Amino acid sequence: MERDYKKWAAGLITGRVLFDAPMRRFTSMKVGGPADSLLFPRDVNELRKVVRYARRKRIPLLILGRGTNLIVRDKGVRGWVISPARGMKKIVVDGEVVEAEAGLLLQRLVQFSVRKGLTGLEPFFGIPGTVGGGLAMNAGAWGAELKDILLSVTLMKEDGETVEKPRSRLQFSYRGLVIFPSWIILKGRFRLKIGKKEEILERVKTFSEMRKKKQPLDYASAGSIFKNPKEGPAGKWIEEAGLKGLRIGQAMISERHANFIVNLGKAKAEEVIRLMEIVETKVYQEKGISLQREVKVIGEP
Numbered sequence: 341m342e343r344d345y346k347k348w349a350a351g352l353i354t355g356r357v358l359f360d361a362p363m364r365r366f367t368s369m370k371v372g373g374p375a376d377s378l379l380f381p382r383d384v385n386e387l388r389k390v391v392r393y394a395r396r397k398r399i400p401l402l403i404l405g406r407g408t409n410l411i412v413r414d415k416g417v418r419g420w421v422i423s424p425a426r427g428m429k430k431i432v433v434d435g436e437v438v439e440a441e442a443g444l445l446l447q448r449l450v451q452f453s454v455r456k457g458l459t460g461l462e463p464f465f466g467i468p469g470t471v472g473g474g475l476a477m478n479a480g481a482w483g484a485e486l487k488d489i490l491l492s493v494t495l496m497k498e499d500g501e502t503v504e505k506p507r508s509r510l511q512f513s514y515r516g517l518v519i520f521p522s523w524i525i526l527k528g529r530f531r532l533k534i535g536k537k538e539e540i541l542e543r544v545k546t547f548s549e550m551r552k553k554k555q556p557l558d559y560a561s562a563g564s565i566f567k568n569p570k571e572g573p574a575g576k577w578i579e580e581a582g583l584k585g586l587r588i589g590q591a592m593i594s595e596r597h598a599n600f601i602v603n604l605g606k607a608k609a610e611e612v613i614r615l616m617e618i619v620e621t622k623v624y625q626e627k628g629i630s631l632q633r634e635v636k637v638i639g640e641p
């Protein structure tokens with residue numbers, strides 16, 4: 341069966357198709373085993389073809405942006421992993437409204453808006469990953485969330501049909517958007533405001549510097565591992581539980597930011613997940629707080 345997944349993916353699209361793709365190469369945490377097939381459709385039509393084919397053959401699908409919020413298990417992913425990150429990166433501006441395809445880097449969208457003298461996206465500068473991943477996660481920083489400036493999202497359903505949903509008909513939460521797991525985000529429309537270029541640039545610089553000070557950006561990571569509970573920042577509770585610097589193999593709870601787990605070189609997913617479990621248990625035992633995971637752990641157990 342596994343072999344068929346690969347055979348079926350070959351030649352289906354003109355975009356790149358990789359077999360037994362090591363997911364550590366496609367995720368910022370740099371852990372994880374192979375995906376049977378990794379497909380990069382060139383455009384919406386190719387994506388539709390993939391989605392319809394997968395549905396007919398009952399092939400499991402997983403959507404990958406830039407893998408900056410993912411821990412892929414060591415045994416990898418069965419079925420097809422699809423990513424819009426290479427082919428679907430168009431961006432269109434109409435006055436103060438910017439429409440960006442799912443595969444565009446969020447960072448590029450911010451840079452584009454700065455060049456156009458449009459304000460609203462500055463807090464998101466430095467958040468790695470794609471527009472699609474950002475919307476799926478309702479990415480945010482410094483009190484802002486992507487949903488705040490969103491007008492609508494266009495989605496592809498499992499039958500390949502597309503639907504545009506206005507913000508009011510979408511259910512966002514802290515680091516999440518509720519959609520059917522099989523639906524794919526194709527693009528987002530954002531409402532920005534005309535501003536002064538120099539001021540926009542200044543704000544971008546400030547946010548960027550604040551980020552550099554707080555985050556351990558010199559190591560591979562998946563950003564914040566846990567959501568901040570209502571009791572306060574997750575990092576504070578992890579630090580107070582005495583877990584900063586705890587290491588298993590090549591995975592370590594960052595000394596700089598306790599809510600980050602860093603890959604010191606050749607960490608295994610298993611080591612990262614074990615650290616996450618220790619944090620969950622210890623913080624609960626010592627503080628009575630149940631930390632919820634922000635990162636998604638995927639792949640074969």
Ligand SMILES: Cc1cc2nc3c(=O)[nH]c(=O)nc-3n(C[C@H](O)[C@H](O)[C@H](O)COP(=O)(O)OP(=O)(O)OC[C@H]3O[C@@H](n4cnc5c(N)ncnc54)[C@H](O)[C@@H]3O)c2cc1C
Nearest residue numbers: 405406407408409469470472473474476479480525562563
């Ligand atoms: C150093 C570092 C700093 C970070 N800082 C922040 C921060 O400040 N704020 C913040 O919110 N996050 C932060 N993150 C986490 C991460 O960058 C965000 O969650 C980002 O939005 C994920 O985008 P991605 O494209 O990498 O998504 P991925 O990690 O590839 O995917 C994340 C989830 O979204 C789904 N998904 C991705 N694309 C689509 C699509 N087109 N349609 C449907 N579902 C999709 C995936 O299936 C998966 O469930 C940080 C990460 C790192 C490594």
